[in-house]
Structure formats: C-alpha cells, structure tokens
Amino acid sequence: MTTPPPVSARPLLIAMGDPVGIGPECIVRAFCRGQLQDAVVVGSVQALRRAGQAAGCRPVIASLSPHGGRALAEGWLNLPAGCLPVIEPEGLPPDLASLPWGQTDARAGRASARCIEWAVERLLDGQGSALVTAPIQKSAWAAAGIHFPGHTEMLQALCTRPGLSPPDVRMMLTNGELSVVLVTIHQSLRSAIDALSVQGILQTLRIVQDAAKRQGLGQPRIAVAGLNPHAGEGGLFGDEEGRLIAPAIEAARAEGIKASGPYPPDTVFMKARHTAERPGAFDVVVAMTHDHGLIPVKYLGVEHGVNVTLGLPLVRTSPDHGTAFDIAGQGLADPRSLEAAVAWARRAASRSALE
Amino acid sequence: MTTPPPVSARPLLIAMGDPVGIGPECIVRAFCRGQLQDAVVVGSVQALRRAGQAAGCRPVIASLSPHGGRALAEGWLNLPAGCLPVIEPEGLPPDLASLPWGQTDARAGRASARCIEWAVERLLDGQGSALVTAPIQKSAWAAAGIHFPGHTEMLQALCTRPGLSPPDVRMMLTNGELSVVLVTIHQSLRSAIDALSVQGILQTLRIVQDAAKRQGLGQPRIAVAGLNPHAGEGGLFGDEEGRLIAPAIEAARAEGIKASGPYPPDTVFMKARHTAERPGAFDVVVAMTHDHGLIPVKYLGVEHGVNVTLGLPLVRTSPDHGTAFDIAGQGLADPRSLEAAVAWARRAASRSALE
Numbered sequence: 056m057t058t059p060p061p062v063s064a065r066p067l068l069i070a071m072g073d074p075v076g077i078g079p080e081c082i083v084r085a086f087c088r089g090q091l092q093d094a095v096v097v098g099s100v101q102a103l104r105r106a107g108q109a110a111g112c113r114p115v116i117a118s119l120s121p122h123g124g125r126a127l128a129e130g131w132l133n134l135p136a137g138c139l140p141v142i143e144p145e146g147l148p149p150d151l152a153s154l155p156w157g158q159t160d161a162r163a164g165r166a167s168a169r170c171i172e173w174a175v176e177r178l179l180d181g182q183g184s185a186l187v188t189a190p191i192q193k194s195a196w197a198a199a200g201i202h203f204p205g206h207t208e209m210l211q212a213l214c215t216r217p218g219l220s221p222p223d224v225r226m227m228l229t230n231g232e233l234s235v236v237l238v239t240i241h242q243s244l245r246s247a248i249d250a251l252s253v254q255g256i257l258q259t260l261r262i263v264q265d266a267a268k269r270q271g272l273g274q275p276r277i278a279v280a281g282l283n284p285h286a287g288e289g290g291l292f293g294d295e296e297g298r299l300i301a302p303a304i305e306a307a308r309a310e311g312i313k314a315s316g317p318y319p320p321d322t323v324f325m326k327a328r329h330t331a332e333r334p335g336a337f338d339v340v341v342a343m344t345h346d347h348g349l350i351p352v353k354y355l356g357v358e359h360g361v362n363v364t365l366g367l368p369l370v371r372t373s374p375d376h377g378t379a380f381d382i383a384g385q386g387l388a389d390p391r392s393l394e395a396a397v398a399w400a401r402r403a404a405s406r407s408a409l410e
Numbered sequence: 411m412t413t414p415p416p417v418s419a420r421p422l423l424i425a426m427g428d429p430v431g432i433g434p435e436c437i438v439r440a441f442c443r444g445q446l447q448d449a450v451v452v453g454s455v456q457a458l459r460r461a462g463q464a465a466g467c468r469p470v471i472a473s474l475s476p477h478g479g480r481a482l483a484e485g486w487l488n489l490p491a492g493c494l495p496v497i498e499p500e501g502l503p504p505d506l507a508s509l510p511w512g513q514t515d516a517r518a519g520r521a522s523a524r525c526i527e528w529a530v531e532r533l534l535d536g537q538g539s540a541l542v543t544a545p546i547q548k549s550a551w552a553a554a555g556i557h558f559p560g561h562t563e564m565l566q567a568l569c570t571r572p573g574l575s576p577p578d579v580r581m582m583l584t585n586g587e588l589s590v591v592l593v594t595i596h597q598s599l600r601s602a603i604d605a606l607s608v609q610g611i612l613q614t615l616r617i618v619q620d621a622a623k624r625q626g627l628g629q630p631r632i633a634v635a636g637l638n639p640h641a642g643e644g645g646l647f648g649d650e651e652g653r654l655i656a657p658a659i660e661a662a663r664a665e666g667i668k669a670s671g672p673y674p675p676d677t678v679f680m681k682a683r684h685t686a687e688r689p690g691a692f693d694v695v696v697a698m699t700h701d702h703g704l705i706p707v708k709y710l711g712v713e714h715g716v717n718v719t720l721g722l723p724l725v726r727t728s729p730d731h732g733t734a735f736d737i738a739g740q741g742l743a744d745p746r747s748l749e750a751a752v753a754w755a756r757r758a759a760s761r762s763a764l765e
Binding site: 240241242243244245246248282283284285287288292293294295320321322324325328344345346347349350351353354355356357 | 595596597598599600601603637638639640642643647648649650675676677679680683699700701702704705706708709710711712
C-alpha cells in the first residue's frame with residue numbers, strides 16, 4: 056500500500072461498463088459537455104475511442120499508467136487540459152473495439168468486471184475519491200463465468216474484509232426532487248413481503264443515517280412508507296405495519312434517527328417531493344418494495360436519476376439506465392443520467408473528505 | 411316510472427356527501443367558481459347554506475321539489491340564472507346544520523347515504539346524466555348502522571337488478587396526465603397477490619374496454635403493469651406475470667382488446683404519462699395493486715385527481731380526497747378535485763348520450 060495522495064488530488068474513477076453498450080458513449084459525451092473535469096476513466100482506450108466516433112465527439116485520450124498508486128494522482132494532475140484521462144487495467148481482453156455493438160459477449164463481460172475490480176482496489180487504497188459505474192450487461196458476465204448477479208454484489212464482495220461478513224448495503228435512487236431507499240429489491244413481491252423484518256428495516260434506517268452522517272449532512276428526515284394500502288388501515292389491510300415497520304421506526308428513534316411513519320404508500324412520495332415552489336416534507340423515503348420506491352422516482356423521467364449504493368466503505372453511484380444494446384453505437388445515448396451520477400458522487404466525496 | 415326527459419334536460423347530480431365534512435364547502439365553492447352550471451345538488455339546503463357561510467360565498471339556493479321524475483328536469487331548466495339548485499330528498503334527518511363540523515355523527519351518516527340512494531334511483535330512472543359523489547365519512551355510516559364499507563359497495567348494491575349478481579366494478583384514478591385502473595384495492599398486499607387471477611385481470615380489461623366503448627372513445631391502448639420487479643425478469647422474480655397476467659392479456663387480445671404487457675411496474679407509468687411535450691404511449695394503465703397504481707397518479711398532487719367507478723350502469727365520479735374533518739368548516743377546502751370530477755362526469759355523460 057502506498058501513501059494516499061491529498062484529498063484534492065484524488066480523481067473520481069469511472070468504470071467504463073460494458074464496451075458494446077452505451078456506457079462508453081455516455082462517458083465520452085459527458086466529457087465533451089465539460090462534466091468530467093475531475094474524473095479518470097477506467098477502461099479500454101480502444102473502446103472509448105470507438106465510442107467517441109459513434110458519439111460524434113472525439114476528445115484526445117490521455118492513456119495513464121495503471122501501475123503504482125500515487126502515480127495515478129500525479130499522472131492525472133499533470134495532464135494537459137482538454138484530454139480525457141483513461142487508465143487501462145492490465146488483463147483487459149484484446150480487440151474490444153472490434154466486437155459488434157449491442158451483442159452479449161464474454162470478452163466484453165470480462166472487461167467490464169476487470170475495470171470495476173481495478174477501480175475498487177484503488178479506491179480502498181485511498182487513490183480515488185469515488186466510484187461511478189457505467190452500465191454492465193449481466194448476460195455478458197454470465198457468459199464470462201462471472202457469477203455476480205450485478206454490480207452491487209460484486210462491490211460487496213470486493214469490499215469484504217478478510218474474516219468479516221460482506222457490508223450490508225441498500226439501493227438509493229435519487230433525482231433532485233425525490234430520494235428513495237429500498238428495503239428489498241430484486242425478488243418476487245411475495246418473497247419481498249416474506250423477507251421484511253424489524254431488523255432489516257431498522258438496518259436500512261441506520262444505513263441511511265450513517266451515509267448522511269459520513270457526508271456531514273446531519274440528520275435526514277426519513278419517512279418510512281407502509282407496505283399495505285393506507286399503511287394497513289389500522290390492521291384491517293395487513294399487519295406488517297404494526298408488527299414490523301412501526302417497531303423498527305421506534306427502535307430507530309430510540310437511537311436518535313429522525314424516522315417517522317409508517318405512512319400510506321400512495322401519498323408519502325408526493326409529500327416528500329421537493330420542487331422549486333414547495334420544499335418536500337422529508338429528505339428521503341424508505342420503501343418496502345422495489346416498485347413502491349422506483350415508480351415515483353422514475354415517473355417524471357429517468358434522465359436525471361442516480362443510483363447510489365449506501366453502506367459500502369466508498370462512495371458509489373451509477374446512472375439509472377442499462378446498457379441499452381438496442382441503441383448502442385448509434386450516437387443516441389443520453390449522457391445526463393451519468394452526468395448526474397458523477398455530480399452526486401463528486402458532492403458526496405467532497406463532503407466526506409471535509410470530515 | 412315516468413318518461414325520461416330529453417338528454418339535454420338531464421342534470422348532473424351531485425350527492426352532498428357528509429354534511430360536516432368538506433363536501434358541501436367544495437360544492438358551494440365550485441358553484442361560485444362557475445363550474446356547476448349543469449348540476450343539481452342532492453343534499454340538505456340548511457347544510458349547504460352553512461357551508462356557503464364557511465366558504466365565504468353565499469349563492470342563492472333554489473330548493474327544488476324531490477317529487478316526481480320529469481319535475482326534476484323541469485324545475486332545473488326553469489331556474490333563474492345564478493341560483494344553486496338543491497333537491498332535498500324526503501327522509502333526511504333534521505337540524506343537520508347544527509351538527510358540529512368534523513365530528514363523526516350518525517345523523518350525518520344517514521343523510522349522506524340517503525342522498526346517494528335518492529340520486530341513484532333518479533339516474534337509473536333516466537332523470538339525470540351522471541353522478542358525482544362528495545366524500546362520505548365511513549365511521550358515520552357505521553354509527554348510522556349502514557354497513558357498506560364505502561361508496562362503491564353501496565352503488566353496486568343499488569345498481570343490482572333483482573335476481574342478478576351485483577355489477578363487477580373497478581376503480582379508475584385519472585388526472586389528465588395518467589389514467590390508472592386497479593385490479594385489486596382495499597386489502598393487504600399479501601392477500602391482493604393471492605386474489606389475482608386470469609379471470610379477474612381479464613374482467614378488468616373488459617370493463618375498461620366496455621367503459622371506453624360506451625363513451626364512444628373507441629379502443630383504448632391499455633398497458634398492463636406486472637406485479638413483480640422487472641415484471642418478473644423472465645420468471646426469476648416471481649411467476650404471476652407468466653401464470654396469470656400474460657394469459658389474461660392474450661385472452662383479451664383475442665377478444666379485440668388493445669392490451670399489451672406485462673410491463674415492468676417501475677417504468678410503465680412514466681411511459682403512459684401524457685404531457686404537453688410528449689403524448690403518452692398508452693391511454694390507460696391497469697395495475698395489479700392499489701399502490702402500484704395510486705403512487706404515480708398522486709405523485710404530482712391530488713388537486714386534479716378524479717376517482718371513476720367503471721362497470722356501473724351509470725357514470726359515477728368523485729373527488730380524490732376524503733371528508734378532511736380536520737379542516738371542515740374553516741373555508742380552507744380546495745374545490746379543484748370536485749370540479750375535475752364534475753368535468754370528467756359531464757364529458758363521459760355527453761359522450762355516452764351521443765351513442
């Protein structure tokens with residue numbers, strides 16, 4: 056381990072994502088729009104060059120050495136202005152720029168996984184400020200024999216200390232108007248209901264509180280949505296509110312967390328929504344299920360949505376879209392969600408650094 | 411049964427709702443804002459006069475006779491301009507204007523139920539064009555020994571023909587940007603999942619199609635939302651999409667209904683949303699659960715929300731709020747949702763009449 060560079064010299068690291076999806080195009084476009092001034096891309100120089108051709112904007116790419124720790128910061132800080140800094144980790148498959156756009160490929164899967172792995176190692180070593188991941192293709196990971204279901208599980212594994220359990224994480228979706236944290240995610244609705252527990256809800260509230268604290272944001276006002284219509288209507292429409300959610304809120308409050316609820320799911324998101332005319336009543340809403348939380352946060356469009364993983368020992372965000380294989384390589388990719396993910400990560404990292 | 415008057419002479423009937431809630435205030439305010447020109451209120455003259463005082467707008471109330479059929483239309487058509495026409499059904503409890511605002515009262519419950527009953531009888535008799543119901547207080551109905559859980563069940567009972575089953579109905583919420591119809595409503599989320607069936611989903615699609623047809627709207631583009639995250643992700647996150655929803659869609663399509671899906675719940679509402687800049691991809695979304703459907707339709711505010719009961723032999727709408735006992739009688743009631751309910755009912759009735 057080398058000595059970490061000073062905070063101001065730690066770049067934000069962007070993992071390129073699947074090289075035949077829209078990730079590299081979004082990155083190049085965001086750079087050309089002046090949104091990546093403090094970032095280093097971890098990816099394939101070839102693939103990013105091809106993405107620039109597709110996107111109709113061809114920045115000069117400065118290839119930095121993947122070796123050494125401090126070298127990352129030094130190489131980055133000494134770059135001439137207007138160059139897109141890219142670090143190509145050792146071990147990337149060759150000829151990534153010759154793969155057809157928008158088709159599942161094991162080599163593309165190996166490449167996207169390797170970039171994440173490399174970036175996380177550097178971040179845990181204090182060489183970067185935050186991680187932004189462009190979309191990966193799950194089928195390409197499967198083809199490459201990488202058995203993580205998605206980013207989150209891979210990041211948990213990479214951040215697990217020897218002899219300890221993986222860190223407990225939660226997905227947050229945020230878009231400037233609304234921030235939502237999910238208690239359950241990728242499982243059937245029926246099994247999500249079965250999976251709810253006082254401990255799981257309480258742990259979610261602790262993770263939210265802790266993430267806010269590490270960013271110096273004080274105590275967020277957390278609204279906890281119920282599970283059932285009308286939050287159970289006093290037990291008439293289900294008992295999870297009384298049996299699980301209310302006790303978790305009470306326990307969290309006893310720990311000094313500003314949580315309240317359970318509120319009826321159909322109106323709590325509306326009440327939490329921040330607009331120019333009306334500040335929302337809450338800073339974040341904790342939702343019991345994937346779609347209770349994601350329906351409102353996506354309702355006005357996904358262009359500004361940011362996916363944040365709370366609970367990791369590093370700041371990690373990603374855009375709120377996938378590889379979009381149907382439009383990859385056509386110059387149609389919209390970089391705004393990636394830009395929002397970068398902006399969120401930058402803010403969070405600078406706040407954490409202030410502590 | 412008397413001969414129904416010509417279509418143009420059938421007033422829209424507004425049931426007053428609970429006299430100590432905000433219903434009467436909303437009605438008087440909407441009238442003073444010029445939004446009730448073709449309506450007759452079925453309610454207590456006293457209670458509406460008191461609501462006018464609370465609302466700070468005191469229209470001249472023209473009390474019409476509750477007797478006879480054609481008399482309703484004639485009395486209404488011969489009114490001087492600027493009068494609010496009110497019909498007080500026989501059998502209303504006395505002294506309704508002396509009840510305290512915002513407190514559950516059996517007399518108030520009896521009164522709100524009686525007004526609905528009277529109005530439905532006239533509508534089934536062809537004397538009115540549509541029904542708009544102001545909010546009732548369920549606890550007041552319970553206190554009065556009226557054992558319907560809400561409007562919907564009472565309307566079903568009132569519309570049941572001798573020897574037949576009650577009409578199968580579905581709740582639609584609509585707000586100009588988005589229209590949502592619910593397969594399940596007031597039950598726990600767990601029991602709602604258990605209650606889903608091919609037949610219930612197919613019947614929902616038929617009811618939507620039939621309601622559109624009766625209004626001369628042709629074939630609506632109906633999106634069917636899934637139940638599980640990512641609409642089940644090919645069976646990985648639940649089997650209801652493959653086992654229940656897809657077969658119902660297929661059966662509906664075989665009947666000529668323009669239904670498609672199942673779509674992932676988290677993005678289908680966004681795609682269906684109509685705005686000035688972008689027409690939505692669908693006319694209506696069918697949601698499996700109460701909150702999947704109501705979260706997006708309420709997200710931008712409930713001021714313009716209209717609740718429509720599909721499947722009844724009459725047009726029935728209501729505002730998307732309750733009696734709001736906490737603000738009743740204080741001049742704070744917002745009449746916009748009632749106005750939207752009246753406008754929707756008026757349009758639907760005139761379209762139905764054109765057939």
